[in-house]
Amino acid sequence: MMSENVLEIKNLVKDYPGVRAVNDVSFEIKRNTVHCLVGENGAGKSTLIKILTGAVQRTQGVVILNGQEYCANNPKEAKQKGISTLFQELNVVDQLTVEENLTLGMEDTSFGFLKKTSKIKKIIDVLASLEPSINPRQYVSTLSVAKKQIVEIAKAVASDAEIIIMDEPTAAISEGEIKRLFQIIRGLREKNVTVIYISHRLDEIFTLGDYVTVMRDGCHIETKKVSDVADRSELIKMMIGKTIFEAYTPPETPAVETILEVKNLNNHKLKDISFSVKKGEIVGFYGLVGAGKTELARAIYGLDPYEGDILYKNEMLNPSPSDAIAAGIALVPEERRSQGLFTVLTIRGNVPVMNMKKISNKGFINKAKETHATLEYIDKLNIATSGIEKEVSKLSGGNQQKVVFSKCLFADADLLMLDEPTRGIDVGAKSEIYNIIRQLSKEGKSIMIFSSELPEIINMCDSIYLLYDGEVKASLCNSCDINSEMIIHIVTGGE
Amino acid sequence: MMNGNSIQKTTRKGKMSNESFITLFMFVVLVALFCIACLFVPNFYMGQNILNLVTNYWYVIIIGIGVTFLLTTGNFDMSVGGVIAMTGVLSVYFCQSTDGSQPLAVGLGLPYGIAVVLALLCALCIGAINAFFIAKLRVASIIITLGTMSFARGIGQIVTLGAQRNTSLPEAYGVIGNAAIPGTSVKLSVLIMVLIVIIAVVIEKKTVFGRRTYLIGANSEAARLSGVKVTKHLTLLYLASALLAGVTGLLLASEYKAGISGRATGYEFDALVITLLGGTSISGGFGSVLGTVVGALILSVVTSSATGLLLSPDWQFTIKGVVTFLAILAQRFALDRRKG
Numbered sequence A: 001m002m003s004e005n006v007l008e009i010k011n012l013v014k015d016y017p018g019v020r021a022v023n024d025v026s027f028e029i030k031r032n033t034v035h036c037l038v039g040e041n042g043a044g045k046s047t048l049i050k051i052l053t054g055a056v057q058r059t060q061g062v063v064i065l066n067g068q069e070y071c072a073n074n075p076k077e078a079k080q081k082g083i084s085t086l087f088q089e090l091n092v093v094d095q096l097t098v099e100e101n102l103t104l105g106m107e108d109t110s111f112g113f114l115k116k117t118s119k120i121k122k123i124i125d126v127l128a129s130l131e132p133s134i135n136p137r138q139y140v141s142t143l144s145v146a147k148k149q150i151v152e153i154a155k156a157v158a159s160d161a162e163i164i165i166m167d168e169p170t171a172a173i174s175e176g177e178i179k180r181l182f183q184i185i186r187g188l189r190e191k192n193v194t195v196i197y198i199s200h201r202l203d204e205i206f207t208l209g210d211y212v213t214v215m216r217d218g219c220h221i222e223t224k225k226v227s228d229v230a231d232r233s234e235l236i237k238m239m240i241g242k243t244i245f246e247a248y249t250p251p252e253t254p255a256v257e258t259i260l261e262v263k264n265l266n267n268h269k270l271k272d273i274s275f276s277v278k279k280g281e282i283v284g285f286y287g288l289v290g291a292g293k294t295e296l297a298r299a300i301y302g303l304d305p306y307e308g309d310i311l312y313k314n315e316m317l318n319p320s321p322s323d324a325i326a327a328g329i330a331l332v333p334e335e336r337r338s339q340g341l342f343t344v345l346t347i348r349g350n351v352p353v354m355n356m357k358k359i360s361n362k363g364f365i366n367k368a369k370e371t372h373a374t375l376e377y378i379d380k381l382n383i384a385t386s387g388i389e390k391e392v393s394k395l396s397g398g399n400q401q402k403v404v405f406s407k408c409l410f411a412d413a414d415l416l417m418l419d420e421p422t423r424g425i426d427v428g429a430k431s432e433i434y435n436i437i438r439q440l441s442k443e444g445k446s447i448m449i450f451s452s453e454l455p456e457i458i459n460m461c462d463s464i465y466l467l468y469d470g471e472v473k474a475s476l477c478n479s480c481d482i483n484s485e486m487i488i489h490i491v492t493g494g495e
Numbered sequence B: 001m002m003n004g005n006s007i008q009k010t011t012r013k014g015k016m017s018n019e020s021f022i023t024l025f026m027f028v029v030l031v032a033l034f035c036i037a038c039l040f041v042p043n044f045y046m047g048q049n050i051l052n053l054v055t056n057y058w059y060v061i062i063i064g065i066g067v068t069f070l071l072t073t074g075n076f077d078m079s080v081g082g083v084i085a086m087t088g089v090l091s092v093y094f095c096q097s098t099d100g101s102q103p104l105a106v107g108l109g110l111p112y113g114i115a116v117v118l119a120l121l122c123a124l125c126i127g128a129i130n131a132f133f134i135a136k137l138r139v140a141s142i143i144i145t146l147g148t149m150s151f152a153r154g155i156g157q158i159v160t161l162g163a164q165r166n167t168s169l170p171e172a173y174g175v176i177g178n179a180a181i182p183g184t185s186v187k188l189s190v191l192i193m194v195l196i197v198i199i200a201v202v203i204e205k206k207t208v209f210g211r212r213t214y215l216i217g218a219n220s221e222a223a224r225l226s227g228v229k230v231t232k233h234l235t236l237l238y239l240a241s242a243l244l245a246g247v248t249g250l251l252l253a254s255e256y257k258a259g260i261s262g263r264a265t266g267y268e269f270d271a272l273v274i275t276l277l278g279g280t281s282i283s284g285g286f287g288s289v290l291g292t293v294v295g296a297l298i299l300s301v302v303t304s305s306a307t308g309l310l311l312s313p314d315w316q317f318t319i320k321g322v323v324t325f326l327a328i329l330a331q332r333f334a335l336d337r338r339k340g
Helices: A045-052 A075-081 A098-103 A118-130 A145-158 A175-191 A202-208 A232-240 A293-300 A321-327 A336-340 A347-359 A367-380 A397-410 A427-442 A454-460 A484-491 B004-013 B018-040 B047-055 B058-072 B080-095 B112-136 B141-160 B171-178 B188-206 B208-218 B220-225 B230-256 B267-277 B289-308 B313-339
Strands: A005-016 A019-030 A034-038 A060-065 A083-086 A108-110 A113-115 A163-167 A194-198 A211-216 A219-225 A258-266 A273-278 A282-286 A307-312 A329-332 A415-419 A446-451 A463-468 A471-477
Touching: A005 A045, A019 A045, A019 A194, A019 A211, A034 A045, A034 A175, A034 A202, A045 A163, A045 A194, A075 A083, A083 A145, A098 A118, A098 A145, A118 A145, A145 A163, A145 A175, A175 A194, A175 A202, A194 A202, A202 A232, A211 A232, A219 A232, A232 A484, A258 A293, A258 A446, A273 A446, A273 A471, A282 A293, A282 A427, A282 A454, A293 A415, A293 A446, A321 A329, A329 A397, A336 A397, A336 B220, A347 A367, A347 A397, A347 B208, A367 A397, A397 A427, A427 A446, A427 A454, A446 A454, A454 A484, A463 A484, A471 A484, B018 B289, B018 B313, B047 B289, B058 B080, B058 B188, B058 B208, B058 B230, B058 B267, B058 B289, B080 B112, B080 B141, B080 B230, B080 B267, B112 B141, B112 B230, B171 B188, B171 B230, B188 B208, B188 B230, B188 B289, B208 B220, B208 B230, B220 B230, B267 B289, B267 B313, B289 B313
Parallel strands: A019 A219, A034 A194, A034 A211, A083 A163, A163 A194, A282 A446, A282 A463, A329 A415, A415 A446
Antiparallel strands: A005 A019, A005 A060, A108 A113, A211 A219, A258 A273, A258 A307, A463 A471
């Protein structure tokens, strides 16, 4: 006899070094429903999903699938046991046909030749019932993102998945395609499939969901029928709760002198963005993943082409990183290891790279100056290391980020752009980084923070720009009565 | 927290850099191989033989320097052998007098100095092609430089009709390649090699340019975001590598007083082998010119001891291969142990 619950999660805990990502979470998922999972960045949703798909292992707790204890050591095992996932990065091979994609890895052969079996026919039938307009002989490269997703869904359904996890499936597809995708998701109920649906777009939850689970700071807050949720704002309240923000302190002297002015910036991602940054000001850009924060930083730094004007200290900025650095702008990039650091080199090899002039004379490096500079920054930013010759790859995340900061500070920049400055580092290092940022602002440096963590933005920034889909939707001055519910409302696409 | 003083102390004690460690390690391997060879090969320890060992491979060392710098940035240069052949042939063709009796004896009749400059410019053109496709368009370096390798050698073959040009040359042509350092039997080419090595080591260890070479190899994206002009830097390196190969080509052609289209076949691989023997990482970010020199000496000891043991020259390639394998395995092992 099948129970009503397809999945039961009991007291699930996941600890990472220095942080508890999932904290004693328990809830149930009813069979053949669409169950939405919402929460801010860092709420623990993705860790929970990673446990279900076998990408990470839980620290404690029990998961029961169909009345039996469930544990997967890797995504393949999860799939065999009935949990398939539709990741944002789709798992299809563009160079193959739809049919070849669907049957990839389960081909039957006779004398080495491919055979058409009933298994394959079943998959093709599933696809036809989901979306007849997709021809199995078509190459996947000719399909839109939405149709590729449908191919993946068909594959999951045909492999008898009980649960399909969908991670922000609508992030990259058009309005019309979203409608079609929703029809298909609703139709999955009849095919005995339960959907766990993750999205930042809250409206989708009301159109699509049967149940919704809210998570916050690793904890389970509430699981409810969607029909019992009054409106968006109730959901938002549950998501942000009564988070006590560290007190934001306004600067003693208001900033006056404009240092950076951006006028009507447009490119492949950004739409007509204008703003200005003053000397000593901390300006925050808040938005969800894909809102255009990184693209904005890259455009200003001269990494991506754009139309529009960027004036730095009243002069047009040349679109090249070396010119930006020479003018006095430095970027702490989003990806610390792949963009910010030379991990195979030592701390000494990393700290001075953005301003070699300071440690050299006519192109020759002055070893004493180099050592001195490195020691100075190890001391200033309190980098925990046994010496300047330590390879950066051996430092902890927080200390690595401090090395990236050292690089930018050593460049003597007057404007620092920080893209997700505290991603993936522990709480202690986070607050140290915040203190460094405040100190820099006091010294008269201007700082732009691009972040998808609201507390970070609200704690730090003097003025805040809200980004959604490449546009500035609102700008506000920070004060103690800032309305975080309104902010979430705007960045999740509300009007 | 670590305070400034204790950090200073550990710095002063001075842990050797990984590059120096590997260079030293390979030097020990070199000495060991030499001692073994002395036990088995008669007269291996004689002064003249040692001098030969050190000077034998001057041409591979010169091109190896360009290859080392490029490999440190994570890029290959397989065109150097072709450039040697092309530059040699062209310099001969430019110099040959216009009134020869048969096709391969007729040249452009240019003065020696101009011929040399023109030939080097042609070598630089090959470097510029490499740079355009690799640094600017970001095509994989192995593909492009294999292409220019054939292209350059092809030019040599066309100009020599697949053979060589060695007649109607001015007297001046054969001077530099056969000159010796006064009072010794050591060729001037060896002295040039030593000078280039010294300059390269200084650039590598002491200058901002050298440091940027490592940065690009360690992480070219981070280098770009840190303000390194990656395209310009790689362009300079490819031009320099082609120029070094061009100079080598001129010296070799002068030594033989001939432009031979089949000259330097396989030298690009020898240059790569000594670079790897010297510890330069095939994925970039790690490398040493001195290591490359040590690598060349190892190759030299191995090949000449094989000759000394009266093995037929047919064995040389196999022995080179085996030694390369063993040396690189030993090197990786040592480095991993050290990193712990």
